Amino acid sequence: MITGFYSFKGGVGRTTAAVNSAMLLALKGKRIGLLDLDIEAPGVISALGLKALNGQSLLHVMIGGNIPFLDRVVVEYDLSHARQLGGNDYVSGGALLVVPSIPDPSLIDQVKWDAPATTWQLNEIVRYFIKRFRLDHLFIDARSGLSQSASYALSVAERVICFFRLNRQNIIGALQMLPAFTAKGRDFKIVLSEVPDGADAPQREEWIMKFEKETVSRVDFILPFDPSLLFEERLFVIEDPQSALSRALAGFADSALNTLEVTSV
Numbered sequence: 001m002i003t004g005f006y007s008f009k010g011g012v013g014r015t016t017a018a019v020n021s022a023m024l025l026a027l028k029g030k031r032i033g034l035l036d037l038d039i040e041a042p043g044v045i046s047a048l049g050l051k052a053l054n055g056q057s058l059l060h061v062m063i064g065g066n067i068p069f070l071d072r073v074v075v076e077y078d079l080s081h082a083r084q085l086g087g088n089d090y091v092s093g094g095a096l097l098v099v100p101s102i103p104d105p106s107l108i109d110q111v112k113w114d115a116p117a118t119t120w121q122l123n124e125i126v127r128y129f130i131k132r133f134r135l136d137h138l139f140i141d142a143r144s145g146l147s148q149s150a151s152y153a154l155s156v157a158e159r160v161i162c163f164f165r166l167n168r169q170n171i172i173g174a175l176q177m178l179p180a181f182t183a184k185g186r187d188f189k190i191v192l193s194e195v196p197d198g199a200d201a202p203q204r205e206e207w208i209m210k211f212e213k214e215t216v217s218r219v220d221f222i223l224p225f226d227p228s229l230l231f232e233e234r235l236f237v238i239e240d241p242q243s244a245l246s247r248a249l250a251g252f253a254d255s256a257l258n259t260l261e262v263t264s265v
């Protein structure tokens with residue numbers, strides 16, 4: 001199963017959600033891949049406190065055109081750190097493997113963003129990543145942007161978890177996007193995000209109803225705002241598993257667990 005974590009606005013907690021739910025699945029013994037396709041504002045490795053190996057990233061694979069070079073790009077998160085934080089009640093055998101992007105506009109310019117060729121190349125990279133690293137599940141972090149990486153993420157994902165801020169502009173955006181998603185018959189989840197400031201509190205329920213009514217779509221998850229995350233990145237799902245945010249994130253992970261095996265790209 002390939003899950004896309006998608007938003008058409010930034011700063012909604014999408015990367016944090018993808019990283020933490022991937023971590024939960026890895027701790028449950030699954031082999032999880034995380035592909036950072038938010039190439040303009042990548043955040044996956046920094047959210048995990050990792051560094052790109054010798055500065056190498058997804059774009060280096062794309063520019064060089066040598067897919068097996070991915071072996072030197074994939075960064076593995078050492079799950080024993082997470083186990084130490086949260087006790088030992090985790091299943092062994094899991095892995096968390098990241099294909100990082102690094103913020104470098106000059107690299108983005110070197111990629112020939114040409115629709116069929118880019119899609120073909122990203123497909124090859126995804127296929128190689130899944131097979132070579134024996135992934136049970138692939139998560140892709142992507143946001144609408146200038147390059148084609150976001151539309152690729154949307155087209156390859158069998159499930160898309162889409163993050164919306166609860167405001168007028170996003171209802172309009174959702175109205176435009178949802179028919180295209182549902183027409184393709186893919187599993188589609190809507191997350192209303194309260195990040196970055198937890199606003200909307202007084203009329204929250206009213207706005208959720210409005211969102212559902214106007215978009216004719218059910219809200220699947222609410223991503224609560226947790227002030228402890230504002231100024232520091234923490235592995236909160238492990239350090240504070242009972243918080244409202246951790247429980248919401250466990251919901252993502254659980255829904256993914258039911259459909260874990262990766263189908264062919």
Ligand SMILES: Nc1ncnc2c1ncn2[C@@H]1O[C@H](COP(=O)(O)OP(=O)(O)OP(=O)(O)O)[C@@H](O)[C@H]1O
Nearest residue numbers: 010011012013014015016043195224225226229230
């Ligand atoms: N649930 C949350 N509550 C409070 N703060 C959060 C929450 N989730 C993430 N944050 C904080 O908000 C900021 C943005 O989060 P994150 O990078 O996950 O968002 P994003 O949607 O991936 O943004 P971008 O488009 O920039 O990649 C970070 O500083 C993060 O620590």
Ligand SMILES: [Mg+2]
Nearest residue numbers: 014015038043
């Ligand atoms: Mg991000």
